[in-house]
Structures are given as structure tokens and as C-alpha cells.
Amino acid sequence: MGKGGELSEGVLKKIVLSYTYVAIWIFLSFNVIVYNKYILDRKMYNWPYPISLTMIHMSFCSSLAYLLVRVFKVVEPVTMSWDMYIKSVVPIGLLYSVSLWLSNSAYIYLSVSFIQMLKALMPVAVYSIGVIFKKETFRSETMTNMISISIGVGVAAYGEAKFDTWGVILQLGALAFEATRLVMIQILLTSKGITLNPITSLYYVAPCCLVFLVFPWIFVEFPILKETSSFHFDFLIFGTNSFCAFALNLAVFLLVGKTSALTMNVAGVVKDWLLIAFSWSVIKDTVTPINLFGYALAFLGVVYYNHSKLQALKAKEEQKKAQQADEESGKLLAEKEENNGTSKNDSLN
Structure with a gap:
């Protein structure tokens, strides 16, 4: 097999691996959402x-992360x-704990489909808070997209057929x-040069959460659980649920x-439609035509936002490459001038 065949095999392998990572993420994310809904819903x-x-999730993740970091030294x-x-870490842990608490609480009141529709507001929230903290630059075009x-x-x-105000507030x-x-x-x-992968992130943040x-x-919940004497801890249900979360x-x-954050965003859109x-x-939640029409509008806005972010990243990379090329050209020119100067001095001597 020639070089062309080897290149084709390499590209094919990369594509297959990328789709495999996407499929694994969609499968696990899908399962965690549906599993949490199953456990928390009063009708299930x-x-x-x-x-x-x-x-329970944080206890499981903390314990497993500790074993992987300190005992088995995987990372x-x-x-x-x-x-x-x-x-x-502590402020991030506080925000994460409240976010998980509220998002899990919403499953008691809202359908899985409507929750996924509400999650389309995430780019709006991230951009707005980024502008407030001056991590994002305010642009009227982007804000118009956020409004759409x-x-x-x-x-x-x-x-929404089963709209619940409290559930929407929680989500x-x-x-x-x-x-x-x-x-x-x-x-x-x-900004301080600290990067945490999921294992070290759970190692530091999960115990804090x-x-x-x-409190x-x-x-x-403790007073209610204390009165519910009939409750017994189902290790199979909660164990598998926690393992899926980890x-x-x-x-x-x-x-x-292995791919990119943009790939994850695109995969997230596919996952939302599947959910x-x-x-x-399957769950027989009511999804109305108005639901789908509204989410389709939001979906187009999210796609455009992701496209804009990709274009901005490409422009930034091109600018960085051009700057590096200019710096290298400047160095070569300086070296050439230095060599020419040295040659002239040698001729004079």
C-alpha cells in the first residue's frame, strides 16, 4: 500500500475515533439525564x-478521584x-454545588424535553456574565443573536403543555x-495557568461541593428522610447512577x-434533539408544535453563535501565525544583516 493509502487509513482512523468519542459522550450524557429524571420523578x-x-454523586466522584490520584497515581x-x-477552587465548588442542586431539582417539576429546550439559553447566560465580568467584549451583533x-x-x-413556574425558576x-x-x-x-482535567477537577472540587x-x-431533606423509615439505600440504582456521572x-x-470544544457543542445539539x-x-411527555417551533428558532441562534465563535477562533489563529511569521522574518533579516556586517569587517581586516 502506497503513501496515499496510508494517509487515507490514518484519516479514516481519526474520523472513526472522533465519532466514537462523540457517541460515548452522547450515550453517557443521555443516560445521566434520563437516569436522574427516573430517580427524582414522583411518577417513576x-x-x-x-x-x-x-x-451521593459527589461522594462517589470524590472517593474514586482520590483513588485514581493518590493510590493508583493515574494522574x-x-x-x-x-x-x-x-x-x-472554593468559589467554583460553591457555584457548582448550587448549579447541580437546582438542575437536579428541576427534574421533579419539568419534562426532559422542556429542560433541554431551556438549556439552549446557556450561551446567553455565559455571554452575558462574561460581559459583566469583562471576559467578553460587548457586540451588538452578538447581543442580537442572544436575544433571538x-x-x-x-x-x-x-x-409547553405542562409549564411549571417553580421548575422554570430552578432551571x-x-x-x-x-x-x-x-x-x-x-x-x-x-488566568493563573492552572488547568484541571476531569479527574483532578473532581479531586479538588467534588469534596468542596x-x-x-x-448545610x-x-x-x-434530612428531616424528611429521617421520618421516612421505609427508605432503604438501593446500591444498584445509586451506584450505577453515580458511576455514569463519573x-x-x-x-x-x-x-x-481528542477533538475540540466546538465538536462537543455540535454533539450537544444532537443529544438535545435525541432527548x-x-x-x-418513550416517556410520553407532551411536545407541542409551538414547543418545536420555538426550540428550532433557539437552535438556529445557537448554531449561528457556535459558527461565529469558530470563525473568531480561526481569525485569531491566522493572526497568531502571521505574527509568528513576521517575527521569524525579522530574526532572519537581523541575522542576515549581522552576517553581512561581519563579512565587511573581515574584508577590511
Whole structure:
């Protein structure tokens, strides 16, 4: 087989691996969402304790991350002082704990399909908070796009057959806290040169989340669980659910690390449509034409936003390459002038 054949095989292998990472991420993300809905929904498993479920996830992830980092040494821990941990990781842990608590709570009140439609507002939340914290530049064109996404989600909400105000408030709150967490990661960690993969991220952040969740749990859910003497801990249900949540973090690392964040965004759109179809066909949630029309509007806005981000990244890379080329040309010119000067001196001597 010639070089052309070898190149084709290499490209084919890369494409197959990329699609495999996408499929794994979609499968795990899909399963975690549906599994959480199954556990928390009163008409299914009927265990409506979102704080407790999140604490189980964080306990499992903390323990497994500790084993992988400290015992099996699969990854190296990041060098971090207590002062940096308190100032950087703790605020992120607080935001993450509240985001998970609120998002899991929303499953009690809203359908899976409607939750996915509301999640289309994530770019709006991230961009708006980024502008507030001066991590994003305000552009009227981008803000117009954000407004179009919001209008689309608003139309979808208007067409929701089982609209629940409290559930919407919980989901919107979860989006706001998650968007703030993502911006804070840029401000508190990335700007300081600290990068955490999913394992080290869980190693540092999950125990922090667990501590923050203990306080609301004591006052909100513990008294109810204490009175429910019939409850027994189902290790199979909660164990597999927690393992799926942990595996999802690793899948995110594989997908972003081996492909790109843009690929994950595109895969997320596919996953959302699959969840909406599953919610309608299997769980038998009501999905109205107005729902779909509104989400389609929001979907187009999200696609345009991702396209704009990709173009901006390409332009930035081209500018960086051009700058590097100019610097290399300047160095070569300086070396040439220096060599010419040396040659003239040798001739004079």
C-alpha cells in the first residue's frame, strides 16, 4: 500500500475515533439525564431528594478521584497552596454545588424535553456574565443573536403543555450559576495557568461541593428522610447512577481533548434533539408544535453563535501565525544583516 493509502487509513482512523468519542459522550450524557429524571420523578422511582442525590454523586466522584490520584497515581495532582485553593477552587465548588442542586431539582417539576429546550439559553447566560465580568467584549451583533435565542426559548415555554413556574425558576437558576462557574474558571484558574482535567477537577472540587451541600441538606431533606423509615439505600440504582456521572466527566475530557470544544457543542445539539424525541416517544411527555417551533428558532441562534465563535477562533489563529511569521522574518533579516556586517569587517581586516 502506497503513501496515499496510508494517509487515507490514518484519516479514516481519526474520523472513526472522533465519532466514537462523540457517541460515548452522547450515550453517557443521555443516560445521566434520563437516569436522574427516573430517580427524582414522583411518577417513576419516586425519590424526590435532589440534594441527597447530588451528595451521593459527589461522594462517589470524590472517593474514586482520590483513588485514581493518590493510590493508583493515574494522574498527577496540581501544585496548589491552601490560599489558592480557598480563593480559587472554593468559589467554583460553591457555584457548582448550587448549579447541580437546582438542575437536579428541576427534574421533579419539568419534562426532559422542556429542560433541554431551556438549556439552549446557556450561551446567553455565559455571554452575558462574561460581559459583566469583562471576559467578553460587548457586540451588538452578538447581543442580537442572544436575544433571538431567548425569544425562541420564550416561544417554546409558551407552548409547553405542562409549564411549571417553580421548575422554570430552578432551571434558569441552575443555568445562571453554571454560567458564572464557567466564567469564574477562566478568571480564577485559567488566568493563573492552572488547568484541571476531569479527574483532578473532581479531586479538588467534588469534596468542596459535598461540604457546601451538607448545610442545605440538614435543613431541607434530612428531616424528611429521617421520618421516612421505609427508605432503604438501593446500591444498584445509586451506584450505577453515580458511576455514569463519573464516567461522563471522563467522556468530556476525551471528547474535548481528542477533538475540540466546538465538536462537543455540535454533539450537544444532537443529544438535545435525541432527548426531546425520547421524552416524547418513550416517556410520553407532551411536545407541542409551538414547543418545536420555538426550540428550532433557539437552535438556529445557537448554531449561528457556535459558527461565529469558530470563525473568531480561526481569525485569531491566522493572526497568531502571521505574527509568528513576521517575527521569524525579522530574526532572519537581523541575522542576515549581522552576517553581512561581519563579512565587511573581515574584508577590511
